[in-house]
Amino acid sequence: KAGVTQTPRYLIKTRGQQVTLSCSPISGHRSVSWYQQTPGQGLQFLFEYFSETQRNKGNFPGRFSGRQFSNSRSEMNVSTLELGDSALYLCASREGVNTEAFFGQGTRLTVV
């Protein structure tokens, strides 16, 4: 089975722009969750989707949004980028409730 695939791997954007990141989960996994990793805050939960429904959301402003498609692929969007949004964005997929999480390689976003 292919692992969790995130695209793109690297991205440079300008303040004020918006960005869309993509995550393809392991085949058969219906849960996709997103995380932000920064040197200062470490790893923080953004949101989780299961069967196209957002089930949980972390403490992030409304500029951060996401969605999940019927094939379980997920996208997250950040609008009006700020310098502080520079981070490694990771997604993880799970088969179901209380199952192991498998992480992608991440997308490194730099906002200049």
Place this chain on the structure above:
Amino acid sequence: KNEVEQSPQNLTAQEGEFITINCSYSVGISALHWLQQHPGGGIVSLFMLSSGKKKHGRLIATINIQEKHSSLHITASHPRDSAVYICAVGQGGSNYKLTFGKGTLLTVNP
């Protein structure tokens, strides 16, 4: 106070040494995860456990639910074990959420 505390923050060992990384948490959990992150960012899930002990090769993870504490042990450490080890607690059922510790940077010298 963070919900998940790891110690130590940094650990340097000589090849062959036995290593222990500790994780304490202050919330009710469904499961605890140990993750490994190498430079470059990718995260690998090492263990997911909700009770007792699990072993995979030279890695052993234990959890004490009553004391809200978990340990990750590496026997016969090797330079390739050098990485950041992250403890994360999972909460909720259908709305599962991971809360992470700050990580332990392990360096194993040859």
